[in-house]
Amino acid sequence: MDLQVNNAIKELMGKNDVRITNQRKRVLEILIENKDKHISVEEIYSLSKKKGNVIALPTIYRTMDILERIGTVIKHDFGDGAAKYEFFMKEEENHHHLICEKCGKIIEISNALQDDLDERILNENGFLCEKKQLKIYGYCKECINVLNE
Amino acid sequence: MDLQVNNAIKELMGKNDVRITNQRKRVLEILIENKDKHISVEEIYSLSKKKGNVIALPTIYRTMDILERIGTVIKHDFGDGAAKYEFFMKEEENHHHLICEKCGKIIEISNALQDDLDERILNENGFLCEKKQLKIYGYCKECINVLNE
DNA sequence: ATACCTGCAAATGCTTTGCGGATGG
DNA sequence: CCATCCGCAAAGCATTTGCAGGTAT
Numbered sequence: 001m002d003l004q005v006n007n008a009i010k011e012l013m014g015k016n017d018v019r020i021t022n023q024r025k026r027v028l029e030i031l032i033e034n035k036d037k038h039i040s041v042e043e044i045y046s047l048s049k050k051k052g053n054v055i056a057l058p059t060i061y062r063t064m065d066i067l068e069r070i071g072t073v074i075k076h077d078f079g080d081g082a083a084k085y086e087f088f089m090k091e092e093e094n095h096h097h098l099i100c101e102k103c104g105k106i107i108e109i110s111n112a113l114q115d116d117l118d119e120r121i122l123n124e125n126g127f128l129c130e131k132k133q134l135k136i137y138g139y140c141k142e143c144i145n146v147l148n149e
Numbered sequence: 150m151d152l153q154v155n156n157a158i159k160e161l162m163g164k165n166d167v168r169i170t171n172q173r174k175r176v177l178e179i180l181i182e183n184k185d186k187h188i189s190v191e192e193i194y195s196l197s198k199k200k201g202n203v204i205a206l207p208t209i210y211r212t213m214d215i216l217e218r219i220g221t222v223i224k225h226d227f228g229d230g231a232a233k234y235e236f237f238m239k240e241e242e243n244h245h246h247l248i249c250e251k252c253g254k255i256i257e258i259s260n261a262l263q264d265d266l267d268e269r270i271l272n273e274n275g276f277l278c279e280k281k282q283l284k285i286y287g288y289c290k291e292c293i294n295v296l297n298e
Numbered sequence: 299a300t301a302c303c304t305g306c307a308a309a310t311g312c313t314t315t316g317c318g319g320a321t322g323g
Numbered sequence: 324c325c326a327t328c329c330g331c332a333a334a335g336c337a338t339t340t341g342c343a344g345g346t347a348t
Contacts, residue, residue: 017326017327018327019321019322019323019326019327019328020322020323021321021322021327021328021329022321023328023329024328041312041313042312055329055330056329056330056331057312057313057330058313058314058315058329058330058331059328059329059330061312061313061314062314062328062329077226077228079226081311081312082311082312082313083312083313098270098274098276098278100276101279107274107276109270109273109274112262112266112270113261113262113283114263117261121247121258121261121285124258125247125256125258125289125290126289126290126293127247127249127256127285127287127288127289127290128287128288128293129247129285129286129287130250130286130287130288131285131286131287132283132284132285132286133282133283133284133285133286134262134281134282134283134284135281135282135283136270136276136278136280136281136282137278137279137280137281137282138276138277138278138279138280139276139277139279140274140275140276141274141275141276144275144277166301166302167302168301168302168303168346168347168348169347170302170303170304170346170347171346172303172304173303189337190337190338191337204304204305205304205305205306206305206337206338207304207305207306207338207339207340208303208304208305210337210338210339211303211304211339230336230337231336231337231338232337232338299348300347300348301346301347301348302345302346302347302348303344303345303346303347304343304344304345304346305342305343305344305345306341306342306343307340307341307342308339308340308341308342309338309339309340309341310337310338310339310340311336311337311338311339312335312336312337312338313334313335313336313337314333314334314335314336315332315333315334315335316331316332316333316334317330317331317332318329318330318331319328319329319330320327320328320329320330321326321327321328321329322325322326322327322328323324323325323326323327
């Protein structure tokens, strides 16, 4: 656990004029403890409070911006008001999300896109792909059943 | 032009308790006049003003909700603050967007997803796909050239 | 006639900013 | 020591809501 924090911290250190502070370490810890979840700024705030050491909301927002910029975190907008963040792990590159329009559940999937998509787009449009976000809205297994009742 | 407005109007009419009003017709007209663009509520507001008959912002928001609900319009969030709307045409189903992170340009593409994706997801996840949004962030042709200078 | 709609003003909710004091390197 | 950071309070901005009067059917 602490290893991951330290790795991310080192990434942070690499950048100019970005300091390692207690607040930033604590945000990272919370993100790693919730690496399987999509977590909002508000939730990070509550968790920091629960741990006995509140981090101010503006500080969390500023930290998330940095973490997103250096690629430690992915920012998602699932259309429910607040942005959601996800700790980024290389193995999970190119995973995408199914969003249930009834219950709000989010399901992760992988291999939804063709492997040569980047290449094709570069050839056909001269566009260099950096980041791909596929969101599929619909109904999950449980909600389909409820709808059919 | 008016034909399309009338068609969409008829769709509106089909739904219970949804009335056809001047404001809603005018919003639809503006959308159709800009059917090749991604347009914000603020822009619809300005255009209505320019045409000499302002529509109040809350009315536009409420109208967009209805149009989105009945599928006349697609709502996009390109991450620049305000939602963007696009008049929906069936032939354009399953088109997606390349977003240049430098200049903000939006390029439309099609055939980016496999045809059997919905089916595969239904089989593998029991999830019923309704709407798919693929957004690809990166750099357009022009901005790649600028970066290389 | 009545249910729905509009526009205004005000509220909401997420996010950002300015600034004085605190802190990391 | 000095640039950067934190937390507070306040501002910003897109969007939503309550309500009184207006309109479609």
